[in-house]
Amino acid sequence: MDGDIRQYLLHRPPAPAADGEGDGPKPLLIAFHGRGADAAELRAKTRLERAATARGMLVAFPEGLGHGWGAGAQATKQRPDPALDVRFTEALIKHLVRTERADPDQVYVAGFSNGGSMALRMAAEHPALLAGAASVSGQLPTGAAAVEPTGSVPVMVVYGADDPVRPLSGLPSPPPDPEEPILPTRSARDSAAAFAAAGGAGEPDTRAEKGYDRTVWRLGKDAPGGDRRSGGTVQLLVVDDAGHTWPGSTVPPPEGFGPVSTALDATDTILDFFTDPGPGH
Numbered sequence: 670m671d672g673d674i675r676q677y678l679l680h681r682p683p684a685p686a687a688d689g690e691g692d693g694p695k696p697l698l699i700a701f702h703g704r705g706a707d708a709a710e711l712r713a714k715t716r717l718e719r720a721a722t723a724r725g726m727l728v729a730f731p732e733g734l735g736h737g738w739g740a741g742a743q744a745t746k747q748r749p750d751p752a753l754d755v756r757f758t759e760a761l762i763k764h765l766v767r768t769e770r771a772d773p774d775q776v777y778v779a780g781f782s783n784g785g786s787m788a789l790r791m792a793a794e795h796p797a798l799l800a801g802a803a804s805v806s807g808q809l810p811t812g813a814a815a816v817e818p819t820g821s822v823p824v825m826v827v828y829g830a831d832d833p834v835r836p837l838s839g840l841p842s843p844p845p846d847p848e849e850p851i852l853p854t855r856s857a858r859d860s861a862a863a864f865a866a867a868g869g870a871g872e873p874d875t876r877a878e879k880g881y882d883r884t885v886w887r888l889g890k891d892a893p894g895g896d897r898r899s900g901g902t903v904q905l906l907v908v909d910d911a912g913h914t915w916p917g918s919t920v921p922p923p924e925g926f927g928p929v930s931t932a933l934d935a936t937d938t939i940l941d942f943f944t945d946p947g948p949g950h
Contacts, residue, residue, distance in 0.1 A: 880932020
């Protein structure tokens, strides 16, 4: 792909029964790891393949070049082609539709941190390609790297209220990084609200649930693509006593990333949202 060999881990659901039941097209989730991590780390942290098995879902864990993703629209010294990973993701989806019978009408993206921002970029720039997107601890890039949502797509943003790495309020002026620039970002709420606005949503409803607050915007039907998923929503879940971590994970986070919440299982919550992107319960 563009001169690079790109790799991914693939989880296949169990083979269909002998009578062919369950042999139809399968939902597909593309799951992006965080900056400095890899596909195997995200697989272990999220256990997405276990939850996906019960749903008959394919899960692809792609590897980022240099252990990261071009989640913003600005060229950098390390990533001179800011659209490289977008093209790779599009090609991966087409490849899995062709080779694994992935259902092109049930393609989802999700990710953690920099990978969460990558998932949001795909949803922002290619809403018609996706049936839903989710980000954990990842926000929309802003400033010179800004990514703007362009149509209606169900989106869930899960964020730790006490994130010490990428604050809930965003990182409009990130510190310099000699290895790879850290992109400025909007706040978690502004990231979700941008998708709500692009989807023609009205005012949100916020309510406290056990261990987190849920804000829900109902997508309108008059926005571009708004009739694709009638009754869809954009949701922001702000998790109490949670850091730059994947809620519900049993894998200890790196030092300095803050606590992991047990009040919410992000994996099941996200996959349930993809199955039914309507108002949260």
